Amino acid sequence: MEHQVKHAPPFWINPNFRLNTPNFRFSWYMADINTLRQEATVFLEERKVYQASSQCVVCMLSPNHDTLYIVYAENTNFGNLRLQKWLRETIRDEITARAKLVLPPRLRELEKKHNLYGNRVFVKKLRGNTMGCCSVYNDITLMPGLIIMPQPLIDSVILHEMAHYKHKHHRKSFWKFLSQLLGEDAKMQKGAMDIALSKYWLQIKYLMK
Ligand SMILES: [Zn+2]
Incomplete structure (x- = not known):
């Protein structure tokens, strides 16, 4: 038992x-x-x-x-x-x-919209609770599980990584720049997104393990 x-x-x-x-x-x-x-x-x-x-x-x-x-x-x-x-x-x-089909074109769309361009984009499993990351070469990696989240959550993760094209840290200038991309206060937005995300997290972690 x-x-x-x-x-x-x-x-x-x-x-x-x-x-x-x-x-x-x-x-x-x-x-x-x-x-x-x-x-x-x-x-x-x-x-x-x-x-x-x-x-x-x-x-x-x-x-x-x-x-x-x-x-x-x-x-x-x-x-x-x-x-x-x-x-x-x-x-x-x-x-x-599905994520490999959808996420890279969405990132390219957002790059065009904000006239902010990086390098390559990968879709693959990331360690721990990481949803995306941006390398020093401006390559972005996104976790496949993102695709089963609501579109605003997907976009906010992509924009966060895109903001790292310009700022390779999480200091004040990063959040200011991300706020410009989002059109709202990035730190407030992150708090709301984290709460929304917690609803999906267990499901994503289990399905994608
Ligand atoms: Zn970051």
Whole structure:
């Protein structure tokens, strides 16, 4: 019993779990097990299949990675930890693919808008609670999990990193410059964003680990 509790995820990925964000969402569909098995034998690149004894779950991947369709049989045991891991990793990979499509163009858009240009942009996992970083060469790295946050949060993280093009620190001049980019007091805005972010953080940390 203790063993189970210790390894239980912070939340379960099952048909009650929804993710509807402007950039990424997923939908659940129940289907007959025989139909699912048939679907599973069809080889398609944009399809991922989980099969174990009586269980069968098929994930359909949309070409631009903005929607993940999860089709499952009625008797699916979502309490199975192996299935949970598979679902989490499938969702994580789709979120990452979507982030790589969406985040760099959004950064370029904001650069154009503010006439403030850096160097390269990368989308990859960052250590600890870091959402983005800017190198001495003005390369920006953004974490893929950003993509499942509301657009204002995504933009504020990107603008924060862009402000580092000019100021490589967090001193007064940095916050003043960022306030100009945001059109509001950057420190106040950061406080509000941190509160908003805390709502998503557990979800992001678990899904993207
Ligand atoms: Zn910073």
